[in-house]
Structures are given as structure tokens and as C-alpha cells.
Amino acid sequence: MSEERLNAIKAYYNYNLKRFNNGCNYCSVHKNEIDKWLPELFKIYSNMNKALNDIAKCEELKSENIRNGFKL
Numbered sequence: 008m009s010e011e012r013l014n015a016i017k018a019y020y021n022y023n024l025k026r027f028n029n030g031c032n033y034c035s036v037h038k039n040e041i042d043k044w045l046p047e048l049f050k051i052y053s054n055m056n057k058a059l060n061d062i063a064k065c066e067e068l069k070s071e072n073i074r075n076g077f078k079l
Contacts (some may be wrong), residue, residue, distance in 0.1 A: 008065050017077035020058035024076050047052045 030048045034041045059068060062077075 008061075011066055013062065016058050016061050016079055017079060019046065020055060023051050023054045023058065023079075025035040027055060 027048065030044060030051065034044055034048070059073065062068060
């Protein structure tokens, strides 16, 4: 995989990580809306896992990157 493609996947992961964290924070404040947003959070989580699987094919994953995203 090219470096450009790998960086695009990392950026996609970072985008989804931010959305996931924002969604979790929103749901923690608006508990009455969890049922509404949970399916979307699962989609975002699935996107994150797919991106991590692709990244893991090219380099070793670090827990810091999984938690905080990748520096580009």
C-alpha cells in the first residue's frame, strides 16, 4: 500500500475517532437519546475497526494511536 493511501486511511480513522468520541460525549449528556444515536455509533465504530485492520497490514498499531488518532 502506498504511503499516500495509508495516510488517507489514517485520516479517515482520525475523522471517525473524533465523531465517535463526540457521539459518546453527547450520549452521556443526553441519555434519553441513546437509542436514537446508538446505531450510528456502531457504524462509526465499525468504520474505525476496518481502518485499523487496513493500517495493521502495513505497520504495527500502537495503543496511543488507537486512543488518540494518528499524526499525519
